[in-house]
Amino acid sequence: MADFLRATVSQIHVGERLRPIDQGYVEAIAASFEERGQISPIMVRRTPATNKGKTPLTLIAGGYRLSAAKLLGWTEIDAIVVAADKVEAQLLEISENLYRNELNPLDRAIFVMKYRELWEEKNGKINPKGGRPEKQGNDYPVFANGRELSKQVQNRLGFGAETYKLVNRIGQNLHPTLRQAVRGTEAETNQALLLKFAKLTPDMQVKAAAALKESGDPQSVLALTKPPKPEKPGRDPETEALAALRKAWGQASQATRNQFLEEIGLSSFQEAA
Structure with missing residues (x-):
């Protein structure tokens, strides 16, 4: 059951948040507050012992x-x-954050992965190989292929199956170092770029993070991670000429062949023989 109240701001404890605060967005909300007042209440829970009772709400x-x-x-x-x-x-x-649709693609992936961690804490580790539920040392059941988590995330967070799959791919495969490096770059708001970074090996992602801090350009960094194209073997003009002659000879009619032989003096040689 929920209660509504007029809370004292100084008595609200703010713990570690999942995403950094955008000061520009804070100022925009403040301007809206001044114009229209507060429309949506914040959500808190009672924590009477926090900070020795100074912040009874979190x-x-x-x-x-x-x-x-x-x-x-x-x-x-x-x-x-x-x-x-x-x-x-x-x-x-x-x-609440996912429903309000305030998250960019990077934060959305981080939030979903945090949701997964918390879900596993309450329900047990997911068995990536599938199979029947088993027991782990912590006595939590293991759910095959994460189907229960996938269904819960889609129902509770309003995701479609394809969106969940892509977001989960970014969240699971994007290296923590690279997560920090893409902040403030085009990739932070571009899901396609995040998916490309997530495909890289962990070592390549660490290198990409270092390069991204220097250049700030995800596109150029991704270009550097592509393997070089194999060099074509050296071309031998004589070999290519011989191949061209063989091809032309095979395509020529008998009359053309005879004419060619006469021009190079082989017909008279054959007749003399």
Whole structure:
């Protein structure tokens, strides 16, 4: 059950968030607050012992709205309080952000992978090889091929099967070093580029991250990761000429062949013989 309240801003604890704050977006929300007021409440949970009781509420979702309120100097903000433990609170944060469609392709992949980690924490590790559920040392069941997770993500987060597959591919295969390197580049908002980076080997991704920090151009960095084209064997003019003659001879009529032999003096040789 959820409760609505007017929360004191200074009493809300903000833990580690899944994505960095875009100050420009905070300012845009602050401008909207000034013009229209707060439309959507933030989401919090009760944590009476946090910071020795100084922050009895912990933020679940609405980091940008809370930041905008602080920027405007608000002392209170509308909030909805939900009953949730730490893991469920993170799942709610992910769901809310994905539903609001505020995430770029990189953050969307990170959020979905975090959702997967939390889901596995509650339900057991996914068996990538499929097969029947087994037991691990932690006594959590293993679900074949992640079908249950896939279905839950699609239902809860509003994803289609194809979107989930692509997002999952980026989240699982993109090296953490490269994740940081693509921040602020074209690739951060370009799913096709992220998928290309995710196809690289881990070693190549680390090298690509270093190159990306220098150039800031994902397209040029990806071009450098492509294997060089194999060199064609050296061309021998004499061999090519002989091949051309053989081809021409095979295509010529008997009359043309006889004419050619006469021109090079072989017909008289054959007659003398």
